[in-house]
Amino acid sequence: MTDLDVATLQRRLVAFAEARDWGPFHTPKNLTMALSVEASELAEIFQWLTPEESVEVMSDPDKAFRVRDEVADVLAYLLQVAAACDVDVLQALSEKIDRNELRFPAGPR
Amino acid sequence: MTDLDVATLQRRLVAFAEARDWGPFHTPKNLTMALSVEASELAEIFQWLTPEESVEVMSDPDKAFRVRDEVADVLAYLLQVAAACDVDVLQALSEKIDRNELRFPAGPR
């Protein structure tokens, strides 16, 4: 993991959109549509693969590039949704994991 | 932004799934399906809203909770996809922004 951090990348994305006057397009509604489209583009890479092939997806350089690219697109729109709605994504996830630990207790090992 | 970081949350998600023996279900293929489903659940909150209403979505406490919750779910599955495919999400996003700066030059202001 690099020394990159979410807050810096999020500011970079917001500045990128502002520099291109994309603000009017970037309503929370539109950003969630775009996020959903990008998530589907990631799933599309896997749609005809067997479970076993999906585990090996990164051994194909072309598919590996697409997976990285679509993962980046999903994160890009997720951070823009979060910026538009003033949601701290890391805090939201941390709280969600806390709730899930109560909801799905781990059994004895 | 808190002092939480992506790597720590990602490790916590992976440990959570391992403690529940969810490994066999968590193929990259299945995780991308789940990611896409969660992204749609986030979009669903906005589907009948006008653009103006979508900008104000967080002023409704019930919708605000759902937005935070679904943003967390999307990030949770994205980090699990990334862990399963050994993708560094922050590095992938940083490189994608670099590519987009070449692809969509900002005009003069």
Place this chain on the structure above:
Amino acid sequence: MTDLDVATLQRRLVAFAEARDWGPFHTPKNLTMALSVEASELAEIFQWLTPEESVEVMSDPDKAFRVRDEVADVLAYLLQVAAACDVDVLQALSEKIDRNELRFPAGPR
């Protein structure tokens, strides 16, 4: 297959929405969002199933009901998108199959 037909069901859906004054919500944009959400709800039923389990999905009465219900929801929104955009769905599909027969020639058997 029953004696039901697409045109009659499509008129029934349009009348249903009109009777509830849902016209302002039913822009093509919003209807495609709702269609995408329903398609994800159908996929969600399958997300943790193995390929073999997915083939047997209808042997579970609860899952079978959900599959039928979500298939109906997808078709409902698809027909409403088509009505809003004045697309003849059966004609569009017939033409698409024609194009695909040229694009993906069947090999010798």
Place this chain on the structure above:
Amino acid sequence: MTDLDVATLQRRLVAFAEARDWGPFHTPKNLTMALSVEASELAEIFQWLTPEESVEVMSDPDKAFRVRDEVADVLAYLLQVAAACDVDVLQALSEKIDRNELRFPAGPR
């Protein structure tokens, strides 16, 4: 509306896949993933449009072609899901509208 009917198109789609030996790929799970991807491709056409622009989408010949093409793709995968799960789509929709008439009573006009 043409004299085309759903049952004939559905048989044509199934024969098309069989002639190309796509059976092993066409599990219900994979078909629902593909359906969801196509529904997102339809939504993508609209993601940056205002509500007003979305109503006028068919006046742009390029967008109109894409809308028809994606509507056809969604219907194609929906009919293949239905064939794989032995769901009569028109019957399922008719019953769903019946249920919705009880669930969302129309008010007095």
